[in-house]
Amino acid sequence: MLTSCYPVLATDDVAGARAFWTGPMGFEIVFDADWYVSLRRDGFELAVLDRDHPTIPDSHRGISAAGTLVNLEVDDVDAEWERLVVRSGLPVALELRDEDFGQRHFIVTGPDGVLVDVITEIPPTPEFAAGFTGGGSA
Template structure:
């Protein structure tokens, strides 16, 4: 089984460029109305972008993504947050550490989707029991 999000956007090219430039995704299929992207490193995360006005979307559902948060885990969120800021990527939540075990920054992609860029950190004692044991 393969599972990946397909995000509706008003500008497929700009959204695709965002994920390629800032996160290293590469296209596996490209059309002016749809782009499928895959990350070259295992486990090969995938994401697709679809023109929000494409006729394959049922009437009444042709709108940009809203209420969607895409998580991307990276080794060094501090370094990436600095690069994203320098590139002018809109930051909607500044870099911070959370007691539940994440250091993260939230940015907005060109289609309005929130992208939560995360590096795992040790959780506080109150959250340790909430994690499943590593197998």
């Protein structure tokens, strides 16, 4: 039986990643070491790990989490846009917009090139609605 599943983001700056995820993203620290930080928000978890730590296989050390996209689904994406972009000034990778596939969202850039997609589900267009299998809309 699966008891947990969460991303661990490799970074060259654990302190900077900790500050980003606990600051504007609102996560709380569950475990904190200079090489690994476990975080939780509203029952959801993620962690950051020093990309050169010996627990990473030699073949994968030194590689950051760049290219990773972390989705954060929220009740009010417009309020998060105001908080994260307008007031906090996080760098925007994709402006706030509606998508036919059932999302109103925006994307900000986090540490190590990780993209954070902040999403509120909206009704999809009929073309996309047909693709959902009943387990949720997005």
